[in-house]
Amino acid sequence: MKEILRELLELQDVDTRRGGVRARLSVFPKRIAELNQRLEASRAVLEQSRQSHSTTLKDRKRYELDVEQWKEKVRKYKDQAFQVKTNEAYKALQHEVEMAEAEIAKAEDRLLEQMVSGEQYDRQVKAAEKSFKQAEEQIGAERKEIESEKAAADKELGELEAERANVVKSIPEDLLDHYQRIAKKHGGTAIAEVRGEACSACGARIRPHVFQILRREDTSELYHCELCTRILYYIEPPAGAETAKQASASQNGEG
Numbered sequence: 001m002k003e004i005l006r007e008l009l010e011l012q013d014v015d016t017r018r019g020g021v022r023a024r025l026s027v028f029p030k031r032i033a034e035l036n037q038r039l040e041a042s043r044a045v046l047e048q049s050r051q052s053h054s055t056t057l058k059d060r061k062r063y064e065l066d067v068e069q070w071k072e073k074v075r076k077y078k079d080q081a082f083q084v085k086t087n088e089a090y091k092a093l094q095h096e097v098e099m100a101e102a103e104i105a106k107a108e109d110r111l112l113e114q115m116v117s118g119e120q121y122d123r124q125v126k127a128a129e130k131s132f133k134q135a136e137e138q139i140g141a142e143r144k145e146i147e148s149e150k151a152a153a154d155k156e157l158g159e160l161e162a163e164r165a166n167v168v169k170s171i172p173e174d175l176l177d178h179y180q181r182i183a184k185k186h187g188g189t190a191i192a193e194v195r196g197e198a199c200s201a202c203g204a205r206i207r208p209h210v211f212q213i214l215r216r217e218d219t220s221e222l223y224h225c226e227l228c229t230r231i232l233y234y235i236e237p238p239a240g241a242e243t244a245k246q247a248s249a250s251q252n253g254e255g
């Protein structure tokens with residue numbers, strides 16, 4: 001095999017590993033976003049229960065005030081009752097007192113209900129606080145793990161970029177452009193091995209005279225698959241492996 005093909009193969013190998021690391025890196029933002037969503041959902045439950053709790057506290061204050069106001073009215077009516085001159089006026093005030101006392105009873109009932117549900121909301125807030133704390137811890141641990149995985153992948157990518165820069169040095173710029181164009185079209189793979197006189201990537205047959213040229217060590221030109229346009233290379237099987245090679249080639253028509 002020609003030296004330049006060896007270099008392209010080396011590049012292909014680095015690019016394949018680099019593609020794998022990049023694919024791994026590309027899912028990290030989604031994983032972090034999912035963690036944030038889970039945390040926010042848990043926080044929303046907590047906020048909701050705090051909100052309900054504070055609403056019941058406000059209602060309670062309002063009902064307490066109601067009770068006080070009706071009691072104040074009762075006191076006023078009773079004071080007035082001492083000053084009235086007629087029996088009718090006295091009876092009318094007495095009636096007002098009864099009405100006000102009925103209102104006090106109603107307001108006290110509402111207040112009691114409110115206090116009972118207030119205790120429920122109290123418990124809900126405590127439970128929500130507990131589960132938010134647990135979610136925070138759990139998510140924090142997962143975040144740490146994801147971040148350390150990402151740091152490792154970043155490091156690996158950095159190393160692969162350096163390795164690639166080194167490999168690319170010995171490849172002429174126009175050939176590199178050519179390689180990259182083909183790679184872009186085919187999900188990152190620009191090179192295909194010829195096996196059983198066919199392109200191992202797409203299965204297209206290789207013309208016999210091209211195959212003969214590919215077998216020679218001294219060819220100076222690159223040959224492409226006529227169907228998928230990948231750059232072709234051929235590795236001569238070791239002596240004695242020919243029979244096995246042919247047998248396996250006839251089984252593997254696919255790429």
Ligand SMILES: [Zn+2]
Nearest residue numbers: 199202225228
């Ligand atoms: Zn092909």
